[in-house]
Amino acid sequence: MMRVQILGYSGGFPAAKRPTSGYLLKTKNHNILIDCGSGVLSELTRIMDPENIDAIILTHWHQDHISDLGVFGYLMQMKKADGFDIHSIPVYCPAEPQIIRVRYENDPNFSFHTYSSDTIIDWGDLHVSFYKTIHPVECYAVRADYFGSRFVYTSDTSYDPMIIDFVRDSNLLIVDAGALESHRKEKMLHSTPTEWRDIYLKSGSKRVVLSHLIPYYDVSDTVAEAAALGIWHFELPKIGEEYIVSGGQVT
Ligand SMILES: [Zn+2]
Structure with a gap:
């Protein structure tokens, strides 16, 4: 059984009680943090001691996906100095842009591993693969397959x-x-509910969550656009919401 918990879903910058991107992927043997945006570390502490995360995957080096990595390093450094048993956490990330990555690479609390489109990470029965998206910096979609279930x-x-x-x-x-x-x-950095409906229906996916919502847009506008397209089962993210992905079903 795979669980996915939403720790942050704002796009660009956080709103009150609405951190930017962060998702916790949990299996029997692993806790993987995918993206570590502003406010995500705080939400993670509600669930577990952050230093016990097995790995972090960063989809790209934009601040709304990485900004809590710095204070995450402070947490590790402070606990280590205070006698806690702290081990460095592997961080899987794109190579570029180096000018941003290099600011974090010397943090001894993390070990950095570069991935790209053809990388597959095998953590026992959990297989993680990547797809390069269309974005101004090197950025990847993340796919996790676990006992026939796909996130x-x-x-x-x-x-x-x-x-x-x-x-x-x-x-x-x-x-x-x-x-x-x-x-x-003319130039769009993100996608619309209208565009996702088409992909969702053609892909045969079971459940879709409209995320990366920009704080200065009204969520009701996202809902109104999606609902006007007819019947499809889109959902909106909630902080702390946990999805159980099991045996081909998600609940
Ligand atoms: Zn971005």
Whole structure:
């Protein structure tokens, strides 16, 4: 059984009680933090001692996905100095942009491992793979397969119909729906509910959560756009919400 818990879903910057991107992936043997945005460490402490995380996956080096990594390092450093048994945590991340990555790479509390599109991380029965998205910096969607259940988190991407194969048959699909058709611009950094509906339906995914919501957009506008498209089972994220992905089902 795989569990996914939402620790943060704001896009760009946090709102009150709404951290930016962070998702906790839990299996019998592993606790994996996917993205570590602003406020995520605080939410993680409600669930577990952060130093017991087995690994961190960063989808890209934008601040709304990484900014709590710095204070995470302080937590480890302070506990180590206070006699706690602290071991460095592996961080899986893209190579670029180096100018941002290098600021974190010397933190001895983490060990950094570069991944790319052809990387597959095998943690026993948990297999994690990556898909390069369309974003201004190197960025990847993350797919976790565990005993026939599939979880995909798209991270940030503008509309990309080619992602369908990567998200196909996912039991839980968390997407970047940080854009709105009513605010459409010539160049879009994020995708709209309208664009995700098409991909969701074609991919055969079971459950879709519209995430990476921008704090200065009204959530009701996201809901209104999605609902106007007809019947489809989109959901909105909630901080602390846990999804159980098991045997092809998600509850
Ligand atoms: Zn981004």
